[in-house]
Amino acid sequence: MPSKDKIHQTIKTYILAELLDEDDASELSGDTELVRTGVLDSISTLKVVAFIEDEWDLEIETHEANVDNLGSIDAMTQLVASKLG
């Protein structure tokens, strides 16, 4: 199983590349609120979910795709780790 650090880094890299700019790297930390800041809206949330499912070959149920699980990189890392573990 990949380390939490590795999962965290993979998600961060994806979000920076797909949803943000390089300039944002220093601003983006594990607890940055992605939904409240509008980085994740309904469409970009679907993209992130699809990426996570592909990357680690797992399934995120509809009821799991909520702010608690996807609101920050830390929360996503936690979700992925719990599914893999």
Add this chain to the structure above:
Amino acid sequence: MLLHAYLAESARVHPKRVAIVDPGHGSQTYAQLESLSDQACALLQSHGVGRGSRVGIVLHKSTDAVAAQYGTLKTGAAYVPIDADGPMIRAAVILHDSKVDALFVEASLLESLSQALSQARAPLDRPPAILVLDRVGGGAGLRRRAEQAGNLTATPVSTDDEDLAYILYTSGSTGRPKGAMLSHANASSFVEWASLAIGPCERDHFSAHAPFHFDLSIFDLYVCARASARLVLVSESVGRHAHALGDLLEREAISIWYSAPTILRMLVEAGEFERRPLPALKRIIFAGEVFPIEAFRRLQHQLEGRCFFNFYGPTETNVCTYYQVPDPLPDSVMALPIGKVCENLEARVVDAEGVVVPPGTEGELWITGPNVMQGYFQLETRNQRAFAQGPDGRRFYRTGDLVVAGSSGRLEFRGRRDRMVKRRGYRVELGEIEACLQSHPEIRAAAVTATSRRDEGISVAAHLEHVDGRKLSGLKLRKFCATRLPPYMIPDVFRFYAALPQTSTHKTDYQRLSANEAAHER
């Protein structure tokens, strides 16, 4: 009251007082300006211009242009001021649309204007008489033209204050300019009100910063003439340069300043008010767009002890509400109110059905009273939409602006009705996003546009100027916005500019920003 009567009266009572300063071209007394405008009147009359005519004025800001405007009014005609720095194609469109009977044009612009006129869609049924003025400045161009014509004598015309005084063209949302028609009675009602509100005297020196095709010029020209005060023309090139403007403010001892907020912001940023004491400057008035609150606070700090007025009103009504800013402005104020309704007008805040809403509820501002324009020139359907009938039968102009009346009756501006977009099912006012971004200490100016994307609904873009010309991380701005706005109001993209594009009237050029944004989306 007739607008040219203000000049005539000052020329009678104070013939030797300086009426106008055209920097680099000397000054003219009230008697001289009166005589020069008589010459313009006589020239126009010799070309058949009279009551009911319209005269295009394609001249740079100069004593010649001012005299040409007064001369037009004296014939009983209405003047149509046109941006001499703007594209001649647009000038030609306006000249066609307003069906001018005559026009003043600068010799240097004649060729390009003639070309543009011949390219414009339909030929004019009656080609206008073209009065070419060479080397405009200080009235010299007009004086030479009058001499060539043999110094004709003007024939006094009896005119009525219901006659049109001028037609100001504003950009229509469809991209085709529309001409707001104002009568002498409309304009003088504003002039009388403004004179009471501001209280100028004959010792005042007024700046004339706004171009004559912008309605701020009505204050500069006629409130000044009514007070027998001195009008200092600010040329288009000086008007854009902070240092040159600061010099002019100091050298000409300007006491009453009126401009768009953008110009004052530019002077603040350049430190012009810190560099110079400007003891003569007493009253500063701004209008035309929202003054970002942080920038205003810096201005008030730099010009301590002066009076500041926020004037609000579309071209169609001229100023209809005003706010004298308290000194100091309390920290709790998040946006400058547009204040109370001018004493000569009445307002109504209504919902989409035209029903008056209670205080504290947002609604569209409707205005009635003597300032309100006659209508748009030959645009019947537009006129039907522009006005509404009140329950008592009075005609109201629908400003299209959303306001809220506070408990004190003071109005707050919330944005344009047509700048309201639906995003993710929510109503989003683009002006509210702008106000949020402008409250960021590193943002000097913000403009927000909405573009529809083919598949993904509305895209909201923020166009920003950084105080030091740098860029800020979009995520940083998102975090900032998230503390003040709901997620559906946070822009999709943040773009940084050295300077936001401006229209010829020094307002943010939203049409250009939207066009750029639409190009990005493709």
